[in-house]
Every structure is written in C-alpha cells, then in structure tokens.
Amino acid sequence: MKKAAGGIEQKYGIGTTLCVAACAGQAWREKKPVWDRQRCFKCGMCWLACPDAAVRPVDQGFYDSDPERCKGCGMCAAVCWNDAITMAPEKV
C-alpha cells in the first residue's frame, strides 16, 4: 500500500475521484462555524487558520465559511481570540 505524507497509509489517495466524492456536500459534517459580527474585529486569523481554505471574506470585511469546503474541524473557532465563532450543530 502506498504511503502518504507522514507515513499514513494511503488507501484511496488525496485528490482522487473517491476522495473528492467522499467529501462532496460535506453530508457527514456534524458542526459548522457561525460568526458573531458583534464580536468580530476583522483580524483575519480565522481565514489564515482554516486548513481547507473554507473561510472566506464577505461584505464589510467580515468572514464566513464556504459550506462546500468546510469540514467542521473548529480550527477557526479555536484561533478566534474574541470568541466570535461558535461551532453549531449541523442539523438543528
């Protein structure tokens, strides 16, 4: 079996058709980030921290996430120093 970066066994391959299909629509995501504009200082730390480039700038210098790219990992919420991002349940 092929080894991916870090020695992880690569069963299907990052970026292959199977990999992309598995992520399509993020149907498995359990949580999603929700921004509170009252607490956001527009510093961009969440944008820099997202490992999937899912945080995107929107109107007036604020940010939100692209639901097609977001994996729900919570990194954006973890780095926000003013608690402007809450990880909310995907389905309510």
Ligand code: SF4
């Ligand atoms: S890290 Fe927090 S304060 Fe900074 S832009 Fe993101 S949400 Fe706003």
Ligand code: SF4
């Ligand atoms: S939850 Fe993770 S993948 Fe989604 S926007 Fe935040 S850092 Fe990016």
